Amino acid sequence: MASIKQDLQETFLGLYETAQEKWSDFTQFLLEAWPLLVALLIILLGVWWYADPPPPRHVMMATGAPGSSYHELGKKYADFFAKKGIILELVQTEGAQEDMTRLANRQDPIQAAFVQAGVDIPQGVSGIESLGAIDYEPIWFFYRGPELKGHDFQAYKAEFKQFYNAKISMGAIGSGTYVQASKILGVNGLGEGPKFVHLSLTQSVSALKEGQIDGAFIVDAYEGPSVQALLEDPSIRLVSFPRAEAYARLLPYLQILHVPTGAFSLVRNFPDYDMRLMSTTTNLLIDNRMHPAIQFLFLEAAREINGKSTFFAKRDKFPSFDNPIFPESAVALHFEKNGSPLLMAYLPFWVAELINRLAFVLLPFLAIAYPVLLTLPGYRDKRIRSKINKLYVMLKGYEQELTDSAGPVSQEIYLQKLDLLEYEALKLNIPKGVSGDYYALRTSIDYVRNCLNRGVHPYQLRDQNISA
Known part of the structure; x- marks a missing residue:
């Protein structure tokens, strides 16, 4: 027994002396x-600071016309960013064309925007990337007058015969609504009629409710206040698109949405038949110089805000990376396959970002x-x-x-x-x-x-x- 105790004492003494010796050599x-x-550390820190600067604390985002669902959605994103310690400033614009032009402008401070799929890309625009689609954006055609049934739309060029002499709003020129309305009329072999007007979203809703116009194209989310205001008005009717499959073949970016009988209002039994609507998608576009950490934050916001179950979308449908209107960013590709960095799920944003950036320095430092x-x-x-x-x-x-x-x-x-x-x-x-x-x-x-x-x-x- 004494021998074992002595052996243990000598072993621990040897370990202690070895540790002391190693520590002495190390010091x-x-x-x-x-x-x-x-x-060496100073050099790497300098490279780190210039090659991987910290993310900005202030980001500007275009949200389209005031009163649109984009503006309301932008407020939710701003609240999400505020919880992470970043200010997301919302900038109102005239629509998709302006948004893309400003994103492509290297001098413009706007770094993100909600843009509809299917809009015309301005010539020469570059430097824009996609973080995927984040929501459906149905194409609505609201009108006043007698109810139109599916067979009223079957004859060639007869889809808008009822409105031949009517006053129709196509949306403000340059807006996504104007682009979608133009394309729908175009594939029907129709152009703008003499009574087509170009009103903003809020102007179109107000004019239609007051009887100043007979119909209006509106491209906005189902939850948007403008769409809800028109759906709740019994005097306003909604067109169904029975040839939605044909439109989707001719305009591949379009999605087909199904509305069962009574889905908008069981009390009114509205609609009183199964409807088919067409929809574009809302895409989250960014300046390709946006800091990767901010891109991940946008994607996290999209998953938390737009990934919920909605009237048209199932849970986790968005963000979606099918058929982006611009090339996906490298961060979006990573997020699609692997999700956000692991640390972002367990640590505050700035702590996780600091650790990720330090790894950028420490790993090369250790390697060298x-x-x-x-x-x-x-x-x-x-x-x-x-x-x-x-x-x-x-x-x-x-x-x-x-x-x-x-x-x-x-x-x-x-x-x-x-x-x-x-x-x-x-x-x-x-x-x-x-x-x-x-x-x-x-x-x-x-x-x-x-x-x-x-x-x-x-x-x-x-x-x-x-x-x-």
Whole structure:
């Protein structure tokens, strides 16, 4: 029993002494190598700051016309960003064309926008990427007058026969509504009639409710206040698109949405038959220079806000990455396959971002520093041996002077020189690998000192005795 206890004590003592020895070597190494390590770290921090700057705390986003569902959606995104410590400023615009033009402008501060699929891309526009589709955006045609049934739309060019002399709003020029209305009329072989007007979303709703116009194209989300206001008005009717499949073939970006009988209002039994609507999608577009962390934040917002179950979409339908209107960003591709970085799920945004950015520095630092750390002990030994060799050269010089000198030796002077030489040797921080060379130098200094103490001119006397 005593033997086992003694063995354990000796084992732990050996481990303790080994740890002390390693720690001593490490601290000595840091004392010698810290300038190099600090210089390396400063260089990497400089590269880090310029190659991977921190994300901005203020981002501007275009949300289209006031009163639109985009503006309401933008408020939800702004609240999400505020919880993460970032200000998302919402900027009202005239519509999709302006949004894309401003996103492509390298001098414009707007970095994100909601844009409908199917809008015409301005010529020469570049520098825009997609973070995917985030919602359905149905194409509604509301009107006043007698109810139209499906068979009223079957004859060639008869789809809007009822409105031949009617006053119809196509949406403001440059808006997504105007683009979608133009394309629908175009595939029907129709152009703008003389009574088509171009009103904004809020103007169209107000004019239709007050009877100033007979019909209006509106492209907006089901939850949008403008759409809800028209759906709740019993005097306003809604057109179904029985040839939705044909439209989707001719305009591939369109989606077909089904509305069962009574879905809008069971009390009114509205609609009183199964309807088919056409829909474009809302796409989240960004300036391709947007910081990756902000892109992930937008995607997280889209998943939290738009990923819920809605009237038309099932849960987790959005964000969707099918048929983007612009190339997907690298961050969107990563998010599609892997989701957000793991740390963002468990840590506050700024903490997770800081750790991710530090990894950008620490990994290269370790990759570079590790081989440096491996080579430094050999370099240190070589440098100490070089210092020892210099002292050997000085000692050899003293011996040469003693040997070549024909006059009497000033013993005191050379003893002082040897003391100074030994003092220089004592100041050296010697690693274990060169201990033998160090003590050999000390022994050699003592040997020369002993020779000096033997006589007035010991080297010549020794040489003469040997010759005799």
